[in-house]
Amino acid sequence: MTEQENTFTAPTDPSDIAEALNDVILFVDGQGLITSSNNTRLRYLPQSPVQNTPFWEYLALGTGSLDQTLDKFAPLQIHEIPCPNDRSFLLRIIPVAPPLAAQGGFVVIATDNRPIEALYETYEERLEDNITAWSDSITLFNALFDTAKDPTLLMDESGTILTANTAALETYAAKGQTLAGNAVTTILGRRFRTAVLQSMxxxxxxxxxxxKMVALDSEDDAFPVEAILRKIRFTDHSLFQLILHDLSTQEELREDLREKKAEVKQMDIALRQVIRSVEEDRKELRENLSNQVKAQMLPALERIAKADTAEIREGYKTIIEEQLVDLADDGTGELDPELLRLSPREVEVCQLIQLGRSGKEIAEFLNMSFETVQTHRKNIRKKLKLRGNKTTLFQYLRQKPSLG
Structure with missing residues (x-):
């Protein structure tokens, strides 16, 4: 640095320094007389600063001389000066260094308190509003946090639990104990601990x-959970919210559903086997019936046609009736003549109704529409004389011998 750069040059006009300031700034000589100012006045003072006027008179300080003023209002300190109408201003008297004023002098600054008071009131109101809003936010957070259905944890950056809601304490903490201060990894399955810390x-x-991961309850029993992690950023640190949604019920429902599907599949296989067996029995029955008709009934009908007298024909008629009953009898002696009126398809429908199958199941197994099944049911009720009767087909057929 050169010698020229070290040389201090005093300002030619000190008032230039403070032109942009709103305070009343007075430059006074060694006698206390105003030599210049920044041409600013306080509203409650009678006039603008006048040169060669003692500053204590212009500012109405209530003193009679420079010495008295300096004794009452010590330089380099801040003094509050009361004014009319409950106003006041702040007074500072600053001695000017000899290099700037060889004969001595002072810079007198009068600062209006009104902007400061207004600013203070504004900030006080804002501070109160902010405190109220902050308090309300904390109250709302605590209400939502404590009443959350899922276990919820608040952790610091190291993974230490700071607080836990009621659901978390009931699930993961021993009775009468807390989770605060514990590492979050203590309630997680071993193979998921590193992953959670890395995610943070x-x-x-x-x-x-x-x-999805595995958590450990207060008894160290493992169960599936869905972990939801959020990061909350503050000015100089971060917190983490961890929600652990229990998936045990969902897994149980899925397992029950798988078991039900397996049961239905087995029942479907068994029912198809039953129907296949029924079809085979029916085929065998038709063959037997056909053989008996050919061997017994057709010859009897031929004899009836050749018989000369009514008595002979009546005798053959009786034989044919007995043979028909024998053909339709299942060996129990409980044959219902009404069932002889049903068509083979209607008998199939009755067999499934007797087994307790619904209309949709019957339609599926017999490869027909649901509406066709309903039509068969209507015709069956008519042939069995059940129309207008409250007895259901299922109730009626359950009282009969098995049609299978």
Whole structure:
């Protein structure tokens, strides 16, 4: 640095320094007389600063001389000066260094308190509003946090639990114990602990990470959960919210559904086997019936046609009736003549109704539409004389011998 750069040059006009300031700034000589100012006045003072006027008179300080003023209002200190109408201003008297004023002098600054008071009131109101809003936010957070259905944890950046809601304490803490101060990894399955800590390092603010994992309850029993991780960023640190949604019920329902599907599949196989057996029995029955008709009934009908007298024909008629009953009898002696009126398809429908199958199941097994099944049911009720009767087909057929 050169010698020229070290040389101090005093300003030619000190008032230039403070032109932009709103305070009343007076430059006074060694006698206390105003030599210049920044041409600013306080509203409650009678006039603008006048040169060669003692500054204590212009500012109405209530003193009679420079010495008295300096004794009452010590330089380099701040003094509050009361004014009319409950106003006041702040007074500072600053001695000017000899290099700037060889004969001595002072810079007198009068600062109006009104802007400061207004600013103070504004900030006080804002501070009260902010405190109220902050308090309301905390109350709302606590209400939502404590009443959340799923276990919820709040953790610091190291993974230490800071607080836990009621659901978390009931699930993961022993009776009468707390989770605060414990590492979050203590309630997670071993193979998921590193992944959670790594996710806490990588997650960005406002991002949500969701992962299925295994948690450990207060008895160290493992169960599936869906973990939801959020990062909450503050000015100088971050917190993490971890929600653990229990998936045990969903897994149980899925397992029950798989078991039900397996049962239905087995029942379907068994029912198809029953129907196949019924079809085989029916085929065998038709063959037997056909053989008996050919061997017994057709010869009897031929004899009736050749008989000369009514008595002979009546005798053959009786024989044919007995043979028909024998053909339709299942060996129990409980044959219902009404069932002889049904068509083979209607008998099939009755067999399935007797087994307790619904209309949709019958339609599926017999490869027909549901409406066709309903038509068969209507015709069957008519032939069995059940129309207008409250007895259902199922109730009626359950009282009969098995049609299978």
């Amino acid at each position: 390092k990588n997650i960005r603010p406002k991002e949500i990470l969701t992962e």
